[in-house]
Amino acid sequence: MSSPENPWAGQGSVLLDIGGSVGALIVTMPPETEGLEVEIRSVDGHHHHGDDGSHDHGHHHHHPHVAVVARPGPSQPVHTLVYPSLEEGRYDLVPIPGDRVALTATARGGEVTWVDWPTAG
Numbered sequence: 001m002s003s004p005e006n007p008w009a010g011q012g013s014v015l016l017d018i019g020g021s022v023g024a025l026i027v028t029m030p031p032e033t034e035g036l037e038v039e040i041r042s043v044d045g046h047h048h049h050g051d052d053g054s055h056d057h058g059h060h061h062h063h064p065h066v067a068v069v070a071r072p073g074p075s076q077p078v079h080t081l082v083y084p085s086l087e088e089g090r091y092d093l094v095p096i097p098g099d100r101v102a103l104t105a106t107a108r109g110g111e112v113t114w115v116d117w118p119t120a121g
Contacts, residue, residue, distance in 0.1 A: 017085040021109040027081040027093065029068045029117045036095055038081050039065040043090035043104065065096055081117075083107075 016024040029036070041063045070077040081093070086107040093103040105115045 015084065016082075016112060018112065019110050021088045022085050023088060023107040023109050024112045025081075025083040025086055025091065025105055025107050026112060026114050027103070027105070027117050028114065029079040029081060030119055031070070031077075031079050033068045033117065034070055034079055036068045037065050038068070038102070039063045039094045039096055040083050040086070041092045041094060042087070043092055063094075 018024050025040075027038075064083070066081050066083060068079050068081055070079050072078075083091075088107055088109040090104060090106050092101040093105065094101055103115065103118055105113060107113055
């Protein structure tokens with residue numbers, strides 16, 4: 001029995017803190033990547049937007065990273081990476097461990113940008 005109000009609510013929901021020059025990036029992932037952690041690195045030298053008390057202070061050589069999570073979708077679970085608050089600009093996504101840039105995406109202020117993870121082959 002599913003409720004019609006919001007099929008996307010519930011497990012795995014993320015509050016997106018966007019507005020002004022801050023946007024969000026959501027990457028649609030292949031199901032086999034569930035649990036993969038992916039680091040985000042600014043190409044333009046911006047830091048992760050951290051004035052919300054998050055634990056990235058922008059001074060170390062560590063980059064924020066998130067894991068792939070399966071969230072309920074309209075027909076089947078959708079595997080995504082969600083970066084909820086990014087300064088406008090270009091970002092490289094780097095799977096952990098490793099140093100290989102798998103994808104470069106652009107975040108736009110006040111918008112949620114959806115991109116697809118490149119599939120092998």
